[in-house]
Structures are given as C-alpha cells and as structure tokens.
Amino acid sequence: QKEVEQDPGPLSVPEGAIVSLNCTYSNSAFQYFMWYRQYSRKGPELLMYTYSSGNKEDGRFTAQVDKSSKYISLFIRDSQPSDSATYLCAMSALAGGTSYGKLTFGQGTILTVHP
C-alpha cells in the first residue's frame, strides 16, 4: 500500500464548477501538507501549504486537512479553463527545506475545466 493515495482521475468539469481533489495517507507522522499544480510539459509549482489540521484559503483555492481521518482536500471554486492541470498532493513529517529528503507525493489528479 502506498503511503499517499490520490485518485488519478482524469476529472473533467465545466467552467464555474466547484472542484474537489483529495488524498489519503497512512503515515500519522505527516504534519505538513502541500498541493502542487503542474501544467503540461512544465515542472510542478507550489499552490498551497498547510500545517496540521484545519482549513487554509487563498483566493479561489481552499486546502483542508483532517488528520484524524488522514485525509486532505483541495477545493477550487469558480473553476476556470486556466485551472486545467495535474494537481499533486505532497506531505512530510518535517518542515521546510530540511524535510525534502522525506517528502512523499501522491500520484497526481489530471483536471480539465472546459468552457
């Protein structure tokens, strides 16, 4: 069983829809949770970063962490065609740059938002 599971999709939604992307994990030591966005033929870029449980909002994006259920989500409101990308969750037990030898990624979910 993988430490981090993410439904690869693909997910196709109409413009303006609310999108929900999810990851589950098995390692209870994970405390730092990230979402990366990857456009086609590009490298991933950090979208959201949260620590421990709770919600974090940034514009149209909301990240949720439920450590008791070992479940994290990314919600995209009023989705746009420019949101079409692969979304990867990532998590670690340690903070910042010292953690990156132990950063675990999900498989990525391919999202298409059509006009």
Place this chain on the structure above:
Amino acid sequence: NAGVTQTPKFQVLKTGQSMTLQCAQDMNHEYMSWYRQDPGMGLRLIHYSVGAGITDQGEVPNGYNVSRSTTEDFPLRLLSAAPSQTSVYFCASSRLTTSYNSPLHFGNGTRLTVT
C-alpha cells in the same frame, strides 16, 4: 530570473549508453534534488543534496549517480541506461530552512526515452 534550468529537454538513448542530465539553479539554494515522474507513480526522489560535497540517496537511487561540486549545479548521471529508466526527470531546489515558506522550485523536466 532563470530559477532552475534543466538540459537537455528531450533525449533518446540506446540501452547501455551513458549520459548526464544537467541541472543549474541561480537562487543560491542549499538543497537540490532529482525526481523521476512516471504515470501512476507520482514523483519519486532519486538523490538529493544539502550542500556542496554532500549527497544522499532517495527512494529510487539504483542506476543513477550524482555529485555536487558547486552550490549551483547538481548533475544526474546514468552510467548504463536501461528501458526502465524511461521517464521524465525533474530537478528541484530549495532553501534549507525549517520554515514552511521555503517551497521546492522545480525545473521544466528532461524527457528521457531508452530504447
């Protein structure tokens, strides 16, 4: 504003050939790493470095060598390419800090095919 630069963008090798994937960053980041990305597998860490002269293995190091002689450069060497090494390779760098505001910066990848 170059960030992380990877060369070449594409490469085709025959089984048994050797090559070096280049990675350079101009952000003075201490931490540098190599990932491979395969369908359904997400990003998997190959090797990483926390500074010049210091390297360590990640999740999938076999068949790959690295060295770090300068802060800026972190080349990845394939000594004898195998078809199983067909993948997209990403280099990433970060400041080495416990702050969670030090995200990974990725290059745009090298697409390698081994026939």
